[in-house]
Amino acid sequence: MMKSRVFHLLILIAALFVGANTLGCMKKVCGNNAQNEFRRCPDTDGSCGNYHTERSSGEIIDGVDVRCHVGEPIYAPIEGEMYFWRPFGGKREKSCADHGVRIEGTGQWQGYAVHISSVKLSFYGGHVEVGVEIGEALNRYCFNDRGQHDVEPHVEIKLYKEGKLIDPTHHLQNCMCTGQICESNSRNTLLGDPFKTDKRFNGVRGWDIECQMINDDNEDSPRVPMIYSPIAGETVGRIRLFTDGNGAYTGCDNDGIFIVGIDDWLGFEVRLYNVKARSDIGFGRKRIVQGEPIATRLGCDNSPDSVFLEVRFEGRVVNITDIITADNCKMPNFPVF
Ligand SMILES: *[C@@H]1O[C@H](CO)[C@@H](O)[C@H](O)[C@H]1NC(C)=O
DSSP: OHHHHHHHHHHHHHHHHHOOOOTTOOOOOBTTOTTOOBOOSSOTTSOOOSTTEEOTTSOEESSEEEEOOTTOEEEOSSOEEEEEEOTTTTOGGGGGGOOEEEEEEOGGGTTEEEEEESEEESSOEEEEOTTOEEEEEOOTTTTOOSSGGGSOOEEEEEEEETTEEEOOHHHHSSOOOOOOOBTTBTTOOBSSSSSBOOGGGTTOOBEEEEOOOBOOTTOSSOBOOEEEOSSOEEEEEEEOOOBOSSSBOOOTTOOEEEEEEOGGGTTEEEEEESEEEOTTTOSEEEEEOTTOEEEEEOOOTTOOSEEEEEEEETTEEOOOHHHHHTSOOSOOOOOOO
16 A cells, blocks of 8 residues: 555656647747747748748649757757658758658657658667657758748758648647546547547536556556646636535545636637546645646546547637547637627
8 A cells, every 4th residue: 555655656756757648739849949939931032831831843742831040959859760761852952951850750649750851860769759860950951052042041841641641830830739547548549539528527517548457567546647637727627517406426436627828828718527636736726737737536446438528619619529539739710709
């Protein structure tokens, strides 16, 4: 028992320091460009480095140009398997810039691949974790002595999902995805339809997020998974779903929390059912960072292997399926209420 408590505390401390990776959000790619800013648009020659815009060459590129000076360190923006890759397909006259990296995503990035060029790699393969330095930026225009030298130095990033190019913009900048919510479900896999009503939880539309018990090595019985805050918030309250006529029904299975958004998440309110707030958090006004372990799943005899999430924006229940599944991390345009 004692051993198990210590073990859980260690997990909790580790999680507090590491934080849950933010599902759908890439980390810094280059040097000190922490916000993954793109080169200016329009640039000196009228070209842009935004997704699906015209480059100096006149080509429309389904990638983005992240500002980056020659020689600056390049970091893996996702975890995955790394491969050397030639952005100019081995063209001899462009060989000085024909170096890049392909990272095939694993874990939260399974199914995605990212291409970065031009990069002089420090090593040519193997597994990389997010944030690991993999090389340094090369001059993409070393082969061309006309015009393009004046545009802001950059690396080009392309993102593939299931083999198709997708827009990486909001996976790189102002990334408004909720991140992983349950410890045992790294990709927010949903049970049943997204944004469905569920009679077990008020009948308000939301998401039934799979959340299985966790079997740790050296532990006899499975433990309840941790729950990470999907938003940055300030107030955590406890909610009881059912009442018994005399006031509150205090059954084991009757617990949930709500969080009121702050900062980027201002206007949002989140409710999570089948969870119990961490006792050391307490209630009242307290800042919570996104991804912070704020609760555990309930472990009652009849607890389902999922948690139910309900989201409101300015008081209305809203459909934010894409930012939960990380299909799109752009702040949705809610209708004006
Ligand atoms: C919620 O949003 C998703 C993704 O945009 C969409 O597929 C789904 O049909 C929407 N559900 C409802 C009930 O509006």
